[in-house]
Structure formats: C-alpha cells, structure tokens
Amino acid sequence: MQNNTLSFEFFPTRTPEGREKQKITRKQLAQYQPEFFSCTSGAGGTTREGTLQTIGDILAEGMAAAPHIPCVGLEAGEITELLQQYKDMGIRHIVALRGDIPSGMGLGTTGLHHANELVELVRHQFGDWFHIEVAAYPEYHPQSRSAEDDLQSFVRKVKAGADSAITQFFFSADAYFRFLDDVRGRGVDIPIVPGIMPIANFSKLARFADMCGAEIPRWLRLKLQSYADDTASIKALGLDVVTEMCARLLRHGAPGLHFYTLNQAGLSSTICQRLGY
Numbered sequence: 001m002q003n004n005t006l007s008f009e010f011f012p013t014r015t016p017e018g019r020e021k022q023k024i025t026r027k028q029l030a031q032y033q034p035e036f037f038s039c040t041s042g043a044g045g046t047t048r049e050g051t052l053q054t055i056g057d058i059l060a061e062g063m064a065a066a067p068h069i070p071c072v073g074l075e076a077g078e079i080t081e082l083l084q085q086y087k088d089m090g091i092r093h094i095v096a097l098r099g100d101i102p103s104g105m106g107l108g109t110t111g112l113h114h115a116n117e118l119v120e121l122v123r124h125q126f127g128d129w130f131h132i133e134v135a136a137y138p139e140y141h142p143q144s145r146s147a148e149d150d151l152q153s154f155v156r157k158v159k160a161g162a163d164s165a166i167t168q169f170f171f172s173a174d175a176y177f178r179f180l181d182d183v184r185g186r187g188v189d190i191p192i193v194p195g196i197m198p199i200a201n202f203s204k205l206a207r208f209a210d211m212c213g214a215e216i217p218r219w220l221r222l223k224l225q226s227y228a229d230d231t232a233s234i235k236a237l238g239l240d241v242v243t244e245m246c247a248r249l250l251r252h253g254a255p256g257l258h259f260y261t262l263n264q265a266g267l268s269s270t271i272c273q274r275l276g277y
Contacts (some may be wrong), residue, residue, distance in 0.1 A: 005193070005256030006034040006277060007066075007166075010263055012041075012050025019057065021263070026061060028265040032277045035256070036064040036093055038133075048082070055091065065091060066133065069122075070099020071112040079118065080125050087129060095133040095166065096122060096157075116153070119160035134158070136165040136192055138179035139172075142213030151182055158188050165190060166258045169197035169214050171241065173248045191255040196246060198259065198267030199224070199238025201231070239267065243274045250275070 008029050013019050026037060039054040041047055051067055058065035067086055071079060086094065098115045112118050119132055134157040137150060144150035154165075170176060176194055183192070197214075199205055202224040209216050216224075220241060227233040246257055259268040 004250050004254070006032050006272065007036050007038060007193070007256070007258045008034055008261050008268060009038045009040065009258065010054060010261060012039060012047045012054050013263065014050065018263075019053070022054070023057060023061065025261070025263060025265040026058065026063070028269055029261070030061070030063060032269075032272045034063070036066045038066040038068060038095055038258075041068040041070055041099070052085070055086070056089065059089060059091075064093060066093040066095055067091065068095045068097055068099075069118065070097045071115065071118040071121075072099045074112070076112060076121060079112070079121060083122060083126060083130070087126065092129065093131045093133070094122070095135075096162070097135055114153070114156075116156040116160040119157055119162055123161040131163045132161060134162040134165050136167040136179065136183075137213065138167050138170050138175040139213060139215050142211075151186065154183060155186050155188060158183075158190055162190060164255075165192045167192060167195045168212055169195045169208075169260055171217055171220060171245065172215065173245050173252075175215070176249060176254070177252065193256045193258045194246075194249050194254050195258045195260060196242060196268075196271070198242055198261075198264075198271060200235060200262070200264070200267055202227070202234055235267065239270055239274070242267075243271050246271060246275055 010022060013022055037058045039051050039058070041051040055065045055067045069079065069082065083094070096115055096118045098118070112121065115134055119134065122130055122132055136154055140147050140150040141153070144153065167176065180192060197205070197208070206216065206221070208214070223237060224234055227237070249257070261268050
C-alpha cells in the first residue's frame with residue numbers, strides 16, 4: 001500500500017501556541033512521506049493571512065504545500081494577486097474551490113461564482129504552473145439541485161483544467177465507487193482521492209456531516225451515540241471503521257488518501273500505521 005499517495009489537511013491557527021503545536025503535528029505526520037500538506041482558507045478570504053502564514057511554515061519545514069483558494073466573495077483581480085503571491089513563494093499545487101458563501105452575503109453580481117470559473121482563471125493566467133485539485137462529492141453537494149446536476153458540475157471543473165480531485169469525507173466506500181463509475185462514464189479520467197475524516201468526537205462529526213452533506217450510516221451514528229461521553233470507545237470504534245474503509249478503498253484502486261486532520265496527528269497517524277505506511 002506504500003505506493004499510494006498520502007496528504008494531510010490543516011486549518012490556519014489564530015495563536016502563536018497553536019502555530020507551534022501545528023508544527024509538532026506536521027513533524028509527526030511527515031514521517032509518512034506525504035505528497036503535500038494542504039491548508040484551508042475561510043469564506044471570502046477571511047483567513048487569508050493565516051493561510052499564507054501556515055503555507056509559509058510548511059515550506060520552511062521542507063514540505064510541499066497546497067493552499068486552498070476559494071473564489072466566492074473575491075474579485076478575479078484579488079484571486080490573481082493571491083495566486084501570484086503563492087507562485088512567488090514557489091507553490092506548485094493548489095486546491096481550487098467555490099468556497100462557502102460568507103454569512104449575510106449573497107453570490108453577488110461581480111467576481112467568480114463557481115469553481116469551474118476559478119479553474120479557468122488559473123489556467124488562463126498561469127498556464128500549467130499549478131497542479132489544480134478540485135472538490136468531489138460522492139454523496140453530492142448539499143446545495144446541488146439533483147445528483148445529475150452535481151455530477152455535471154464536477155465534469156465542468158475537470159473540463160476547465162483540473163488535474164485531480166479530493167472528495168468530501170464519507171463513511172461508505174460504495175458511495176465513492178459509485179461516484180467514480182458515474183464520472184468515468186462521463187469521460188472523466190483524473191485521479192480522485194478519497195477524503196478521510198478520523199472519528200474523535202461524535203457531536204463534532206455530526207455537525208460537520210450535516211453541514212457538508214456527508215452521510216453517517218445509521219448503524220454507526222446510533223453506535224457512536226450510545227457511547228455518550230466515552231471518548232475512548234468512540235475513538236476505538238472510529239479507528240476500526242475508518243481503517244477498514246481505507247483498506248477497502250486502496251484495495252480497489254483508490255490512488256491515495258487525503259486526511260482531514262483537524263490539526264491533530266494521533267488518529268490519522270494510527271490509521272496510516274495500521275494500513276502499513
């Protein structure tokens with residue numbers, strides 16, 4: 001399984017203590033020789049400085065970095081300026097996203113509204129300088145009008161010039177395989193890497209899942225709920241379920257795994273060890 005790629009996602013931290021803790025976390029995860037560390041960026045560029053700082057830290061640690069570039073709430077000129085900044089830093093890899101619509105703000109009439117427009121902008125302004133990742137939703141985006149609408153949206157991003165994709169997290173390998181069949185049947189042949197969410201806390205997980213349209217299978221939801229505040233049992237079950245799913249994904253051809261670390265090394269590290277990385 002060591003031939004499959006790994007990547008780990010972080011979010012910007014607001015304090016010097018958090019920044020130091022993040023460096024230690026990345027050092028622990030660097031032993032698995034990930035292809036890159038990515039860093040999220042808030043709605044409408046709200047964490048822009050924090051994201052830039054985190055990406056700078058990752059580069060200083062000698063690792064490849066991939067910043068998230070959300071386009072909603074930003075003008076094309078602002079996005080081009082940000083991309084130029086990253087290019088000047090030596091960044092070759094980005095995650096191009098529509099991004100969440102900032103609270104109290106509509107899509108507006110100016111700027112970019114969809115991720116395929118962002119991919120087109122990057123290709124037009126920077127050619128092949130950046131490897132462009134886009135998001136994929138095996139259980140469909142919560143705001144999509146239909147399954148078909150969501151699949152077509154993904155195809156548009158790929159046709160605009162995406163190199164590969166990372167999925168939203170899921171707990172059903174079948175949803176991933178079905179999504180793969182659907183997009184392959186529509187002419188998409190780029191690598192689609194499963195996004196993996198380790199399970200540390202049930203209430204947080206349920207909140208994330210409801211927000212992004214990810215399904216927690218009924219049996220798993222009820223089993224986790226039954227543990228109440230028994231965090232050791234929640235983590236133990238979560239490790240078994242997620243590791244088993246990852247092994248199945250890799251066994252059946254997934255090109256790698258992308259971990260949503262939530263800035264913690266422990267669970268992602270244990271899963272990687274169990275998988276033989």
